[in-house]
Amino acid sequence: MSDILEIVELTKRFGGLVAVNNVSFAVREREILSVIGPNGAGKSTLFKLISSFLRPSHGEVRLRGERISGLAPHIAARKGVVRTFQETTIFKNMTVRDNVVTAHHLRSHATLAGFYFGSAAARNDLDAFGTSADEILAFLGLKALSDEIASNLPHGHLRALGIAIALATDPAVILLDEPFAGMNHDETRRALEIVRKLRERGITVLLVEHDMPAVMSISDRIVVINFGQKIAEGTPTEIQKNPKVIEAYLGAEDESIGL
Amino acid sequence: MRRTQTATLKIASAVLFLLCLLVAVPLLINATGRSDLYYTLTSVALLSIISAGVWITFYIGRINIGQGAYALTGGYVSAILVMNYGVSFWLTLPLAGLFCAAASVLIGLPILRLRGVYFAMVSLVLTEVARLLALALPITNGASGIVSIPLPSRLSLFGLTLIPDFATLANPRLGFYIASVLLMALCFLGLYRLAHSRIGQLCQSLQQNEELASSIGVNIAYLRVIAYALSSFLGGVGGAMFASISQSIYPSSFTVADSVNFMLNCFLGGLGYVLGPMLGTFVLYFGWDLLFQTGEFQLLIFSTVLIVLMLVLPNGLMSLALPRKRSL
Ligand SMILES: Nc1ncnc2c1ncn2[C@@H]1O[C@H](COP(=O)(O)OP(=O)(O)OP(=O)(O)O)[C@@H](O)[C@H]1O
Numbered sequence: 001m002s003d004i005l006e007i008v009e010l011t012k013r014f015g016g017l018v019a020v021n022n023v024s025f026a027v028r029e030r031e032i033l034s035v036i037g038p039n040g041a042g043k044s045t046l047f048k049l050i051s052s053f054l055r056p057s058h059g060e061v062r063l064r065g066e067r068i069s070g071l072a073p074h075i076a077a078r079k080g081v082v083r084t085f086q087e088t089t090i091f092k093n094m095t096v097r098d099n100v101v102t103a104h105h106l107r108s109h110a111t112l113a114g115f116y117f118g119s120a121a122a123r124n125d126l127d128a129f130g131t132s133a134d135e136i137l138a139f140l141g142l143k144a145l146s147d148e149i150a151s152n153l154p155h156g157h158l159r160a161l162g163i164a165i166a167l168a169t170d171p172a173v174i175l176l177d178e179p180f181a182g183m184n185h186d187e188t189r190r191a192l193e194i195v196r197k198l199r200e201r202g203i204t205v206l207l208v209e210h211d212m213p214a215v216m217s218i219s220d221r222i223v224v225i226n227f228g229q230k231i232a233e234g235t236p237t238e239i240q241k242n243p244k245v246i247e248a249y250l251g252a253e254d255e256s257i258g259l
Numbered sequence: 260m261r262r263t264q265t266a267t268l269k270i271a272s273a274v275l276f277l278l279c280l281l282v283a284v285p286l287l288i289n290a291t292g293r294s295d296l297y298y299t300l301t302s303v304a305l306l307s308i309i310s311a312g313v314w315i316t317f318y319i320g321r322i323n324i325g326q327g328a329y330a331l332t333g334g335y336v337s338a339i340l341v342m343n344y345g346v347s348f349w350l351t352l353p354l355a356g357l358f359c360a361a362a363s364v365l366i367g368l369p370i371l372r373l374r375g376v377y378f379a380m381v382s383l384v385l386t387e388v389a390r391l392l393a394l395a396l397p398i399t400n401g402a403s404g405i406v407s408i409p410l411p412s413r414l415s416l417f418g419l420t421l422i423p424d425f426a427t428l429a430n431p432r433l434g435f436y437i438a439s440v441l442l443m444a445l446c447f448l449g450l451y452r453l454a455h456s457r458i459g460q461l462c463q464s465l466q467q468n469e470e471l472a473s474s475i476g477v478n479i480a481y482l483r484v485i486a487y488a489l490s491s492f493l494g495g496v497g498g499a500m501f502a503s504i505s506q507s508i509y510p511s512s513f514t515v516a517d518s519v520n521f522m523l524n525c526f527l528g529g530l531g532y533v534l535g536p537m538l539g540t541f542v543l544y545f546g547w548d549l550l551f552q553t554g555e556f557q558l559l560i561f562s563t564v565l566i567v568l569m570l571v572l573p574n575g576l577m578s579l580a581l582p583r584k585r586s587l
């Protein structure tokens with residue numbers, strides 16, 4: 001399998017703090033790659049750099065050889081890299097379905113004026129957005145909640161809605177920042193199933209997650225970050241045996257790495 | 260089926276409302292001889308157009324207390340074009356709007372990055388800047404302003420008279436009233452379409468979460484500027500019409516207090532309803548006038564009532580008529 005995403009010497013400084021320090025790795029087409037590390041290690045910052053929410057101090061990110069870092073979020077999204085947020089992030093006063101319909105923006109063929117005057121292209125777009133939104137909602141098990149106002153959803157469904165919104169952009173690479181946070185056992189199991197199905201749709205998945213059993217069970221490969229630096233990279237089994245990783249996680253509870 | 264029914268009902272009530280304004284109101288005014296009401300109602304119509312602009316910026320999640328700047332600019336652009344260049348007033352109307360839209364793009368690009376109270380403060384300053392500019396620039400004629408602006412001239416197309424010369428009208432006040440009501444109808448029709456189209460949905464996405472909107476590929480900077488330009492366009496058109504009615508424009512024609520009122524009109528009417536600014540302007544304008552008898556207590560009573568209304572009806576007066584009809 002070829003590499004879809006290359007992260008090259010990526011560095012981000014906030015004043016004196018180096019949140020991401022010279023990190024390089026590659027992501028293969030259609031793999032599930034997890035980024036783990038203790039709190040404050042720089043995982044979310046790494047995701048923000050990859051999705052162009054932050055501008056790197058040094059280094060770059062390439063999608064199929066083309067630079068996508070240091071641009072703007074909407075441009076990275078247009079090129080096919082979309083993130084979800086660590087905190088719950090939805091359009092809270094819209095219905096669940098409208099959230100997903102809105103998120104189809106990148107699939108529009110009509111212009112803004114076309115949408116205003118209701119051109120043929122605009123009507124086609126709107127039909128297509130509706131059909132696709134319904135399909136995505138069914139795919140994520142949110143169909144029955146379509147007409148709920150988003151802010152009324154229970155936590156587990158909010159996470160799924162966040163993924164639904166990202167899916168609507170038809171991404172090549174999706175970055176999930178702690179998608180299982182705050183979920184109970186059952187919810188996590190269902191969410192894991194969803195992540196696997198994302199890959200079946202042909203999407204490459206990058207995952208930041210603290211739930212170690214979940215990470216170990218789902219990841220093809222894992223990258224470990226500590227104090228902004230990459231300290232290890234490999235399959236789940238390799239990572240569990242890696243002395244540097246064990247050391248980084250010591251001090252925290254031993255269980256947290258699933259040992 | 261039900262959808263087409265409600266749509267028909269909406270169109271019918273809109274047409275009825277418009278007929279009321281264009282036929283019933285003039286008949287009533289004729290019967291009672293209160294022709295001063297023409298000026299009042301014309302003002303309400305124009306102020307609601309200007310407030311509708313502010314409503315658009317609310318729709319993308321920005322509190323705009325600077326609309327007076329664009330109303331003032333629009334008034335001057337129209338007055339200068341009519342007086343110095345002999346341009347027909349009816350042509351200066353869209354030109355004033357376009358001038359304001361262009362200016363707002365330049366101003367909006369930097370300041371629309373600000374959110375919440377920061378944008379509100381900067382926009383507040385804009386009105387004052389516009390006033391100072393009007394005082395200082397040679398072309399605006401300083402504090403004495405531009406006066407004796409001629410009434411709108413004839414508008415014709417292929418020799419066909421569309422609008423007669425206002426100077427030849429027996430009652431130019433009626434002429435201005437009709438023109439302003441039609442302008443208002445056009446403005447709110449356009450606004451309704453905007454809010455209920457995909458563009459409205461994108462504006463809402465900005466209002467509710469700009470980060471998420473940009474993550475799904477919306478060019479938020481671009482959309483913000485477009486919305487702000489539309490807003491300023493309406494401010495400019497309203498201001499131009501005002502200058503023509505009063506046949507004059509001064510640096511103090513639109514002040515910070517007016518900018519605040521435009522914002523309050525939207526708040527009071529309801530930010531979630533297209534017709535909110537129209538209702539808000541009407542109630543605020545007449546409410547203020549009704550309290551005139553209370554003399555020195557006018558402002559005190561007015562502000563108290565306003566605060567209580569906003570506490571009791573956080574979604575505006577329109578929420579009484581259309582209770583919680585989704586979030587639109
Ligand atoms: N905008 C910012 N300005 C300054 N410092 C920041 C900024 N964003 C993050 N940091 C700092 O960078 C470091 C890495 O933060 P980051 O959010 O990437 O960690 P994380 O690995 O995602 O942590 P967690 O597991 O708690 O989510 C932290 O020390 C944080 O305080």
Ligand SMILES: [Mg+2]
Binds near residue numbers: 043044045086
């Ligand atoms: Mg984080």
